[in-house]
Amino acid sequence: GAVVSQHPSWVICKSGTSVKIECRSLDFQATTMFWYRQFPKQSLMLMATSNEGSKATYEQGVEKDKFLINHASLTLSTLTVTSAHPEDSSFYICSARAGARETQYFGPGTRLLVL
Amino acid sequence: GQQVMQIPQYQHVQEGEDFTTYCNSSTTLSNIQWYKQRPGGHPVFLIQLVKSGEVKKQKRLTFQFGEAKKNSSLHITATQTTDVGTYFCAGRETGTASKLTFGTGTRLQVTL
Numbered sequence: 520g521a522v523v524s525q526h527p528s529w530v531i532c533k534s535g536t537s538v539k540i541e542c543r544s545l546d547f548q549a550t551t552m553f554w555y556r557q558f559p560k561q562s563l564m565l566m567a568t569s570n571e572g573s574k575a576t577y578e579q580g581v582e583k584d585k586f587l588i589n590h591a592s593l594t595l596s597t598l599t600v601t602s603a604h605p606e607d608s609s610f611y612i613c614s615a616r617a618g619a620r621e622t623q624y625f626g627p628g629t630r631l632l633v634l
Numbered sequence: 635g636q637q638v639m640q641i642p643q644y645q646h647v648q649e650g651e652d653f654t655t656y657c658n659s660s661t662t663l664s665n666i667q668w669y670k671q672r673p674g675g676h677p678v679f680l681i682q683l684v685k686s687g688e689v690k691k692q693k694r695l696t697f698q699f700g701e702a703k704k705n706s707s708l709h710i711t712a713t714q715t716t717d718v719g720t721y722f723c724a725g726r727e728t729g730t731a732s733k734l735t736f737g738t739g740t741r742l743q744v745t746l
Binding site: 562 | 676722
């Protein structure tokens with residue numbers, strides 16, 4: 520199947536710093552990318568949907584100024600957690616799909632720990 | 635908004651026993667997908683069901699989509715320790731939004 524990569528896989532940072540997470544579709548062009556967050560023993564919660572070249576659509580309760588999403592190309596989307604705090608510690612997972620009817624492929628996730 | 639619930643939340647079985655997880659959506663779905671997430675891992679796509687009443691099999695796994703396209707089930711026959719993980723259903727609502735909403739998940743533990 521299609522491959523989606525994320526970098527970094529693990530990040531530990533101090534409170535107040537910003538963290539950038541990259542999501543890449545390696546063998547297909549992703550018109551849409553999704554960012555999810557998963558807290559321990561919970562389900563995946565959609566944070567935002569981004570289409571290449573346009574602004575991301577954020578889910579209710581997700582602060583767009585805190586979670587900056589850039590989908591600059593058909594193979595790359597980035598999520599920047601600005602001024603991270605301990606409560607932002609979570610497992611962040613991106614997924615990508617080639618078109619509206621296509622399967623969504625998930626990246627391996629990024630574990631963020633904010634001290 | 636759309637809600638997708640799964641039961642049970644957790645199930646512990648002995649190897650060789652069968653297992654079923656049920657998925658119920660508050661709204662009608664255009665399709666439903668199933669994922670497996672191993673401990674410490676990320677969700678891995680298993681299957682997608684599209685048609686009302688559809689049944690698909692993958693070896694020991696049987697997936698079913700309800701007639702009303704609001705519920706689904708995953709049945710594992712003769713579980714093995716390799717089946718351990720959390721199983722999520724994810725439903726896509728009808729309409730143009732095509733957002734995938736994940737179910738609450740069922741964690742399966744299998745012991746010898």
